[in-house]
Every structure is written in structure tokens, then in C-alpha cells.
Amino acid sequence: xxxxxxxxxxxxxxxxxxxxxxxILFGMPIAQVLLFGFAITNEINNVDVAFFDxxxxxxxxxxxxxxxxxxxxxNKQMITNDAEIEPVFQKGSVKxxxxxxxxxxxxxxxxxxxYVQIITDATDPNTSNTINxxxxxxxxxxxxxxxxxxxxxxQINSETRNVYNPELKSVFTFVPxxxxxxxxxxxxxxxxxxxxREKELGTMEILLxxxxxxxxxxxxxxxxxxxxxxxxxIVIVLMSIFIFKMPVEGSLFLLGFESVLFIINALSLGxxxxxxxxxxxxxxxxxxxxxxxxxxxxxGFIFPIASMASPLQVISHIIPAKWFIIIIxxxxxxxxxxxxxxxxxxxxxxxxxxxxxxxxxxxxxxxx
Amino acid sequence: xxxxxxxxxKEFKQIFRNKGMLPIISIxxxxxxxxxxxxxxxxxxxxxxxxxDKDQTTLSRxxxxxxxxxxxxxxxxxxxxxxxxxxxxxKGEVDVILEIPRYFERDLSNQQDTDLSVTINAIDxxxxxxxxxxxxQIVKDFDKKAKILMLPPSDPLNKxxxxxxxPSSWFNITLDYKTFMVPGILVLLVSMITLFLSGMNIVxxxxxxxxxxxxxxxxxxxxxxxxxxxxxWVIGFVLLTIGLIIAKVVFNTPMxxxxxxxxxxxxxxxxxxxxxxxxxxxxxxxxxxxxxIAWFFIVIFILMxxxxxxxxxxxxxxxxxxxxxxxxxxxxxxxxxxxxGSGFVDIIPLLVKTIVYAIIMNGLAVWSYKKTN
Amino acid sequence: xxxxxxxxxxxxxxxxxxxxxxxxxxFEVKKGEIFGFLGANGAGKTTAMKMLIGxxxxxxxxxxxxGFDVFTNSEDIKKNIGYMSQKFALYDDLTVxxxxxxxxxxxxxxxxxxxxxxxxxxxxxGLQNIVNELVGSLPLGWKQKISFSVALLHExxxxxxxxxxxxxxxxxRRQFWEMxxxxxxxxxxxxxxxxxxxxxxxCDRVSIxxxxxxxxxxxxxxxxxxxxxxxxxxxxxxxxxxxx
Numbered sequence: 003x004x005x006x007x008x009x010x011x012x013x014x015x016x017x018x019x020x021x022x023x024x025x026i027l028f029g030m031p032i033a034q035v036l037l038f039g040f041a042i043t044n045e046i047n048n049v050d051v052a053f054f055d056x057x058x059x060x061x062x063x064x065x066x067x068x069x070x071x072x073x074x075x076x077n078k079q080m081i082t083n084d085a086e087i088e089p090v091f092q093k094g095s096v097k098x099x100x101x102x103x104x105x106x107x108x109x110x111x112x113x114x115x116x117y118v119q120i121i122t123d124a125t126d127p128n129t130s131n132t133i134n135x136x137x138x139x140x141x142x143x144x145x146x147x148x149x150x151x152x153x154x155x156x157q158i159n160s161e162t163r164n165v166y167n168p169e170l171k172s173v174f175t176f177v178p179x180x181x182x183x184x185x186x187x188x189x190x191x192x193x194x195x196x197x198x199r200e201k202e203l204g205t206m207e208i209l210l211x212x213x214x215x216x217x218x219x220x221x222x223x224x225x226x227x228x229x230x231x232x233x234x235x236i237v238i239v240l241m242s243i244f245i246f247k248m249p250v251e252g253s254l255f256l257l258g259f260e261s262v263l264f265i266i267n268a269l270s271l272g273x274x275x276x277x278x279x280x281x282x283x284x285x286x287x288x289x290x291x292x293x294x295x296x297x298x299x300x301x302g303f304i305f306p307i308a309s310m311a312s313p314l315q316v317i318s319h320i321i322p323a324k325w326f327i328i329i330i331x332x333x334x335x336x337x338x339x340x341x342x343x344x345x346x347x348x349x350x351x352x353x354x355x356x357x358x359x360x361x362x363x364x365x366x367x368x369x370x
Numbered sequence: 371x372x373x374x375x376x377x378x379x380k381e382f383k384q385i386f387r388n389k390g391m392l393p394i395i396s397i398x399x400x401x402x403x404x405x406x407x408x409x410x411x412x413x414x415x416x417x418x419x420x421x422x423d424k425d426q427t428t429l430s431r432x433x434x435x436x437x438x439x440x441x442x443x444x445x446x447x448x449x450x451x452x453x454x455x456x457x458x459x460x461k462g463e464v465d466v467i468l469e470i471p472r473y474f475e476r477d478l479s480n481q482q483d484t485d486l487s488v489t490i491n492a493i494d495x496x497x498x499x500x501x502x503x504x505x506x507q508i509v510k511d512f513d514k515k516a517k518i519l520m521l522p523p524s525d526p527l528n529k530x531x532x533x534x535x536x537p538s539s540w541f542n543i544t545l546d547y548k549t550f551m552v553p554g555i556l557v558l559l560v561s562m563i564t565l566f567l568s569g570m571n572i573v574x575x576x577x578x579x580x581x582x583x584x585x586x587x588x589x590x591x592x593x594x595x596x597x598x599x600x601x602x603w604v605i606g607f608v609l610l611t612i613g614l615i616i617a618k619v620v621f622n623t624p625m626x627x628x629x630x631x632x633x634x635x636x637x638x639x640x641x642x643x644x645x646x647x648x649x650x651x652x653x654x655x656x657x658x659x660x661x662x663i664a665w666f667f668i669v670i671f672i673l674m675x676x677x678x679x680x681x682x683x684x685x686x687x688x689x690x691x692x693x694x695x696x697x698x699x700x701x702x703x704x705x706x707x708x709x710x711g712s713g714f715v716d717i718i719p720l721l722v723k724t725i726v727y728a729i730i731m732n733g734l735a736v737w738s739y740k741k742t743n
Numbered sequence: 744x745x746x747x748x749x750x751x752x753x754x755x756x757x758x759x760x761x762x763x764x765x766x767x768x769x770f771e772v773k774k775g776e777i778f779g780f781l782g783a784n785g786a787g788k789t790t791a792m793k794m795l796i797g798x799x800x801x802x803x804x805x806x807x808x809x810g811f812d813v814f815t816n817s818e819d820i821k822k823n824i825g826y827m828s829q830k831f832a833l834y835d836d837l838t839v840x841x842x843x844x845x846x847x848x849x850x851x852x853x854x855x856x857x858x859x860x861x862x863x864x865x866x867x868x869g870l871q872n873i874v875n876e877l878v879g880s881l882p883l884g885w886k887q888k889i890s891f892s893v894a895l896l897h898e899x900x901x902x903x904x905x906x907x908x909x910x911x912x913x914x915x916r917r918q919f920w921e922m923x924x925x926x927x928x929x930x931x932x933x934x935x936x937x938x939x940x941x942x943x944x945x946c947d948r949v950s951i952x953x954x955x956x957x958x959x960x961x962x963x964x965x966x967x968x969x970x971x972x973x974x975x976x977x978x979x980x981x982x983x984x985x986x987x
Binding site for chain 2: 796797798799800817818819821822824826828830832833834835836837841844845846848849850851877903
Binding site: 020022023026027030033034037038040041042043045046047048049065088091092093094097110111114115116117118119120121122123124125126127128129130131134135137138141144145148149155156157158159160161162163164165166167168169170171172174175183187191195196199279280281282283284286287288290291292294295296298299300304305306308309310311314317318328331332335336338342 | 388390391394395398399402405406408409410411412413414415416417418459460461462465477478481482483484485486487488489490491492493494495496497498499500502503505506509512513516517521531532533534535536537538539540541542543545546547549550555558559562563566570574654655656657658659661662663664665666668669670672673674678679680682683684685688691702705706709710711712713716
């Protein structure tokens with residue numbers, strides 16, 4: 003045990019001596035959380051729109067003013083003929099063009115009905131949908147205004163209560179996601195690299211012929227990273243509470259426990275990667291190329307899993323990050339206890355065991 | 371010139387000899403392109419919907435049927451009270467709860483307003499917003515139908531004035547996310563592979579000790595850097611080409627603009643990424659450090675590229691930061707040229723910025739490579 | 744500087760912060776000579792050598808290698824020298840043949856010349872069976888012999904060897920020294936660092952560095968006389984003791 007403690011101390015020395023890596027390890031998550039917490043959002047603001055007004059009457063002018071005054075849209079330019087529309091989009095900045103039909107006002111008073119065409123740059127379908135619905139709501143408000151003298155006999159209203167995140171802040175989805183991505187990648191990458199590094203430099207053999215047992219060697223290598231990752235997790239949680247005002251409805255203790263479990267899961271994945279790669283380069287490419295995009299895309303970090311096709315939903319089950327994101331959101335925002343998330347916890351736990359067992363098997367084969 | 375050829379030859383041999391690495395730089399990215407392009411969608415579907423029907427009348431059931439008929443909602447169950455429904459939401463079993471009040475039908479027949487209450491799990495704020503708009507749409511339609519059903523025909527003179535909007539979605543009529551995502555994800559994969567490989571390259575020779583051997587040869591700095599860059603430049607092109615073929619054949623992504631323009635831009639873009647990689651490689655001491663730095667930048671580049679979340683939504687300071695993000699330029703150009711058919715003139719501003727960037731990065735790479743300490 | 748001096752060093756000094764790694768060393772090496780550069784680990788041998796081969800800038804002093812100044816013409820020096828480092832410096836993931844082709848190419852040899860050189864090398868060293876093997880799979884002794892031959896590929900005026908025989912068996916060391924003699928007979932100057940004192944006996948002249956300074960410089964025979972001992976090992980021990 004004393005020998006083992008000495009070994010762990012050696013590992014800590016290694017890490018703390020490399021100040022540059024240390025700086026990156028601690029500075030990086032902070033910088034990323036800050037940046038993404040503020041910058042990543044789906045809400046739209048100041049979208050450039052153009053108008054093609056074939057009617058040029060009081061009503062269209064009023065509508066144009068209303069749209070330009072809204073904080074969502076900026077009146078970029080006026081267009082005077084059809085041929086101009088496409089180039090405006092191709093240049094890139096304008097996302098929507100509103101085309102008012104001829105005799106707009108006249109039709110509205112005479113026929114009670116008139117048309118406006120909303121052309122959106124649908125290369126980004128999401129933004130296109132959002133722009134459409136925002137423009138429509140401006141149009142509808144205007145309609146209510148001009149119809150205010152006509153009273154409907156009855157109205158079915160729906161009153162919406164947005165629970166867990168009443169202000170619909172996108173920070174609440176993105177911060178847990180960023181935390182997960184950082185913990186997963188940093189932990190898996192660090193362990194896989196530090197183990198393969200010893201292999202590559204030939205020092206692994208020296209450690210293995212020492213009286214330490216192989217699992218002690220691995221454990222000793224991993225232990226400092228558990229420590230580092232826990233610090234990272236704590237920093238991120240503190241930032242999300244104090245900077246992004248995320249609530250912690252549930253128990254902090256449970257959050258801590260689940261985070262440690264997830265960190266161990268990521269570290270054991272790192273060990274597994276190190277058993278199948280012989281050079282640092284391979285280990286890094288597997289942990290970066292293999293993990294980064296799947297963790298970002300299939301974990302529910304940015305894109306809702308429920309909307310994906312079912313084969314993808316099945317694949318998402320094997321991404322540990324997906325389960326951890328569910329857990330963090332449940333604890334922080336919903337305030338539920340272990341009884342609600344025991345399933346997810348158990349899944350992460352079994353994945354961890356699986357990674358460890360496979361690593362041990364692979365490891366033994368190599369030693370023989 | 372000859373010297374450069376020898377370095378290129380050597381780099382290629384080393385790349386193709388590393389059997390562990392080959393699948394990671396070839397199959398892995400293409401597989402990800404195939405799978406992950408399907409995952410990246412903001413479309414909100416399969417919303418699990420539940421309700422508490424306190425009225426239990428024909429009208430209330432008709433409303434629920436409306437939700438059932440919608441492709442967005444997937445009606446799972448009714449709850450006897452709000453308490454059970456809330457518990458199910460806490461467990462994550464339902465996204466939306468609709469509560470229909472007692473006397474829903476009776477109030478309406480008496481020409482009284484009535485309030486439905488809707489509870490949405492809003493942890494994902496953006497999705498909640500979309501769900502809310504779907505619900506409002508259905509309720510509004512239902513309101514219209516109910517009026518026709520329950521009221522005498524109204525006086526045409528007193529009809530409300532109506533401004534109809536006709537949406538047209540240009541460049542992506544079916545609002546297909548894959549059309550939007552495939553070019554972007556392809557850009558990411560090409561950028562990641564080339565940045566990681568070039569970032570590890572020189573520092574690896576440093577760690578193994580062969581760099582010292584190179585430094586005592588009369589090789590020129592620019593020969594060395596060019597020789598090192600070229601193979602990865604080629605790899606970038608090969609990946610892009612296979613990726614474009616997959617985009618066309620599998621995803622049927624439109625390619626309206628000129629492919630030559632894309633290749634021309636890629637040639638310059640790759641220089642930015644490779645120069646950046648070699649620069650990282652030069653000022654780090656170990657592969658580990660190099661990778662941490664490369665990782666740090668690539669995550670920022672990816673998430674701030676406008677690929678997943680629109681750049682216009684970012685706060686002003688963040689939009690300025692994206693000006694330093696080469697991936698943003700590439701994503702934008704791919705979408706402009708492939709999906710909108712933008713031509714050379716349209717991309718000039720982006721192209722100029724990229725060229726300046728390439729000159730700076732490669733200047734730094736050559737400058738920071740020191741044969742003498 | 745006379746025509747016969749290929750290395751001329753005067754008061755060459757290298758400081759890392761406050762630490763003086765190499766302290767005002769002065770010596771010269773004649774053409775065709777085997778010059779032994781001795782010293783304990785950390786005495787400053789490798790640092791001094793790195794300045795001479797142009798990968799480390801001296802803090803002060805003067806030095807000319809193959810007629811070129813180390814301050815201003817380090818790239819010209821590199822055309823005229825060969826170098827074999829302590830850390831083994833061929834590419835493990837290339838074959839012997841590919842390594843030869845690569846380094847030949849880097850030094851600007853023509854394809855034809857490289858081909859000739861390779862055949863010569865294969866014959867001389869008996870590499871027929873391993874020429875297409877990856878260098879990484881070869882035993883250390885082979886690697887070092889090949890590495891030395893590669894350092895001579897472009898027929899440099901001077902070849903610098905940094906502890907070339909570390910970790911190999913006595914027979915291979917013997918063969919290695921035969922190769923050094925052969926190069927020297929062909930007119931190549933050999934500058935070799937080592938801490939094997941028996942190897943020092945094979946050199947024409949040796950210098951002994953202690954704590955950054957050259958404490959002794961002469962032929963092995965004269966050094967033994969000067970210190971009144973029978974072996975270079977004893978010379979070295981005596982010097983080290985004086986310092987303490």
C-alpha cells in the first residue's frame with residue numbers, strides 16, 4: 003500500500019510538473035463553458051430581412067415599420083423587382099424576403115383578404131421556421147389591431163406553463179451538455195494518452211516488472227485524473243450556478259456522486275482505448291475523432307434525441323454522455339432524487355464495469 | 371524541389387504504414403458522416419403528449435383527437451389528475467400535459483371564453499418554444515372549427531380582415547435538415563482530421579528524437595514545412611471528395627454551384643488548418659500538449675461555426691470572435707455554393723479573409739520552426 | 744586558421760540562465776583526425792557538440808566548422824557534416840532502404856548516387872536480408888551501424904558521433920570502431936563523444952571535459968604520461984578527483 007501511494011505521488015508529480023498541460027486542463031473547460039454558455043443559443047436576433055413592396059401603400063408601410071422595429075429583424079434593403087431576390091440570398095446576409103402583393107390595402111378593405119409572401123433562406127430549416135413564426139406573429143398582432151372592433155362571441159385560450167425553465171433559457175440545456183462533453187473527452191483523452199505514452203516510451207514494461215500489480219499500475223495512473231476531473235466538474239457546476247444562474251433543485255451530494263461515477267466511466271473508457279492502441283497518436287485520434295462528434299451529436303446536447311430516427315435513438319443508448327445529461331438535468335432543474343434516475347445511474351455503472359472488464363481481458367492477453 | 375519530394379514520399383510511407391491509424395482517418399470520419407448527418411436535426415417530432423380530460427364530452431374528445439392526428443404529437447395517456455401527470459413529467463415520461471377544464475363544452479355553447487391549461491417541460495427551451503407554437507396552432511384551428519360548428523353564420527360585412535402569409539422555403543423546399551447538415555459535418559470531419567494529424571506531426575518527431583537529426587541536415591525551413599504540409603493537404607482533398615460523393619449518392623444533397631469553386635476554396639482553406647496544426651506542433655513539447663491545444667480550438671471552432679446554432683443568434687462579442695474561426699468560413703461557403711449556387715463574386719469577401727488567415731498561419735509555422743535554439 | 748584544421752574553437756561558451764553549461768572551451772581538430780570528446784554525464788559534451796553542428800546558438804566565443812562560422816553560417820556547416828545522435832535517429836517506421844533513400848534525398852544526392860551508395864552499403868555491412876525490414880524491428884547494434892553509414896552517405900568532411908556505442912555488446916562496438924577507422928582513412932574527420940574510457944584509447948587525440956571546461960587535451964599516450972598512469976580510465980579518475 004505504501005508502495006502504491008508512492009506510485010500515485012509520482013503520477014501527480016508528472017502532471018503538476020507539466021505546467022502547460024495543467025494550464026490547458028483547467029483553463030480550457032472554464033473558457034469553453036463561459037464562451038458556450040453565452041454564445042450558443044437558438045434564439046434569433048437582428049435577422050436581416052428585405053422587402054419587395056409591389057403595393058407601396060399605407061398598410062404595407064405600416065407592416066414594414068412594425069417588422070423593422072422589432073428586435074428580431076433588421077430592414078436590410080428594399081427590392082424593386084423579382085430578379086433581385088435570388089442574388090440577395092446568394093450574397094448571404096439576408097435570411098428572408100417579404101413580398102407584398104399589388105393593391106395590398108385595397109384588397110384588404112374590399113375583399114377582407116390579402117396576401118404576403120414570406121420567402122426564407124431555408125438552407126437552415128430551423129432558422130427558417132423560427133423566422134417564419136416570428137414574422138407571422140407580427141402579422142397576426144397587426145391583424146388584431148385592425149380588427150379590434152370586431153368581437154368574437156367566444157374564444158378558446160390556452161394558457162401555457164413552461165415548467166423547469168420558465169424563461170426558456172437555452173443556457174439550461176447547453177451548460178449540462180458542455181459539462182458532459184468536457185468531462186467525457188478530457189478524462190478519456192488524458193488516461194488513454196498517459197497510458198500509451200508509457201507504452202511508447204518503454205517505461206510501461208519497467209512498471210510491470212515492478213512488484214506493483216498491473217491493476218495497481220493502471221489505478222495509480224488513473225487516480226490523479228479522477229482528482230483533476232472532479233475539480234473540473236466542481237468548477238463547471240459553480241460557474242453554472244453563479245454565472246449562468248442555473249438552479250440546483252436537487253441534492254448537491256447526489257450531483258457530486260453522479261459526476262464522480264461519470265468521470266470514472268470516462269476514465270475507464272480511456273483505459274479501454276489505451277489497451278487497443280499502441281501509439282499515443284492512435285490513442286488520441288480514437289479518443290478525439292471517435293468520441294467528439296458522437297458525444298456532441300448523439301447525446302442530446304444540441305439535438306433532441308426524441309426527434310431522431312429510431313436506429314439513431316438505439317445508437318444513442320450506447321453513448322454514456324446521453325445518460326449523464328439526463329441525470330444532470332433531472333437533478334439540477336427538476337430536483338428529483340435517486341428514485342427517479344436509478345435506471346440511468348445503473349446504465350452508466352454497468353457501462354463502466356463493461357469497459358473495465360474488457361480492458362482487463364485485453365490487458366491479460368497482451369501480457370501472455 | 372527534389373528535397374521536398376523526398377520528405378513528401380517519406381511522410382506518405384509513414385502514414386500508410388501505420389495500420390492502426392488508417393481506419394481512423396478514413397473509415398471513421400466517413401462512417402460518422404453517414405450516421406451523424408441524420409442525427410443533427412432540430413425538427414421537433416414524437417412529442418409525448420398526455421392529457422387530463424375533466425370534461426369528458428364530445429367536444430373535449432374532438433380536441434384530443436386533433437392532437438392525436440398531428441404528426442408531431444404522440445398521444446400516450448390520460449391522467450386522472452394533474453398530480454399524477456406532474457410526477458410522470460418529473461420522471462421524463464411526458465413532455466406536454468394538456469388540461470381540459472370541466473364544463474368546457476357547456477361554457478362554449480353558452481358563448482363564454484374558456485381556458486385550456488398546458489404544461490410543457492421546458493428544460494430544452496428552444497424545443498419548448500416550438501412545442502408551444504404547435505399547440506397554439508392546433509388550438510387555434512380547433513377554435514375556428516368550433517365557431518363554425520356552434521355559431522350561426524356571421525354577417526359577411528362584419529367579417530374580420532385577414533392578411534394571409536404564404537411561406538416559401540427557398541434552396542431547401544422540403545426543409546430537409548440533412549441538406550443543411552451534410553456539407554457542414556463534412557467540413558468538420560475534414561478539418562478535424564487535418565488539424566489533428568498536422569498538430570501531432572512535428573512534435574512527434576521531436577518526442578522520438580528524429581527532429582534533431584533533421585535539424586542538422588542542410589534542409590531549408592520552407593522545404594521542411596511544405597514537405598510536411600503536402601501529404602495532409604492531399605488527405606484533406608481525398609476525404610472531401612469521398613465525402614462529396616457520399617453526400618450526392620446517399621443524401622442526395624443538392625450541388626447547385628460550381629464544384630471547382632469548392633475545390634479552389636478548399637485548397638486555400640486546408641492551408642489555414644495545416645499551418646495552424648504545424649504552428650501548434652512547433653511550440654509544444656509533447657504530443658499530449660499539442661492534442662490538448664488542438665482539441666481546445668476545435669471544440670470552440672465547431673460549436674461557434676454556425677453549423678449547429680446560428681451565428682446571428684450569438685451576442686455581438688461572440689459574433690466578432692467567430693471572425694477568427696476558419697471552420698465558420700468553410701461551412702458558410704459550402705452552404706452558399708452547394709445549396710444556393712453562389713458564385714465566385716459572392717464568396718470574395720470570405721475568400722480574402724481565408725487567404726489572409728492562411729498567410730498568417732503559415733508564416734507563423736515557418737517562423738516558429740527553429741532549426742537552431 | 745591553417746588549412747588542416749577543420750574545427751577551430753575559441754572560448755566557446757553556452758549559458759542557460761545562470762548555469763554555465765560550457766565554459767570558454769578552446770581547441771582545434773585536424774583533418775582526418777579521430778577526436779575523442781570525453782567527459783562524465785552532464786559535463787557539457789552534448790551541449791558543446793550541439794553548438795558545433797549548428798543546432799544550438801553559442802552565448803559567446805568563436806568557432807568555425809569546416810571553415811564556416813557557427814554564428815552566421817550554421818546552414819553551410821550542415822552541408823558539410825554528418826551527425827549521429829545519442830537518441831537513435833533513423834525512422835523506426837521506415838525500412839532500411841527507405842531511410843537511406845530519404846536521408847540521401849535530404850542531402851541532395853541524385854537518385855543514381857543514392858542507388859549506388861545503397862548497394863555499396865548493403866554489401867559492406869551485409870544487409871542483404873534486412874534491407875527491406877523496418878528499422879524498428881532491428882537489434883540496436885544493427886541500427887547504430889546503419890545510422891553511422893547513413894550519417895556518411897553524403898560524404899561529409901566531418902562526422903559527429905554522440906555516444907554512438909551506448910548499450911551495445913563488445914563485438915558490435917569493435918565492429919563499429921572499425922567503421923570509424925575506415926572513415927578516417929578515407930579522409931573524414933571523426934568527432935566522437937563517449938564515456939567508455941577504453942574507446943578513448945582508439946582516438947588520435949582526446950579532450951576531457953569536467954564541469955563545462957576542458958581539463959586535458961592531448962594524445963592518449965601523452966595524457967597517460969602526464970598523469971603517470973596506465974590507462975585512460977585512470978586519467979579520467981584522477982582529473983575528476985582533482986576537481987573535487
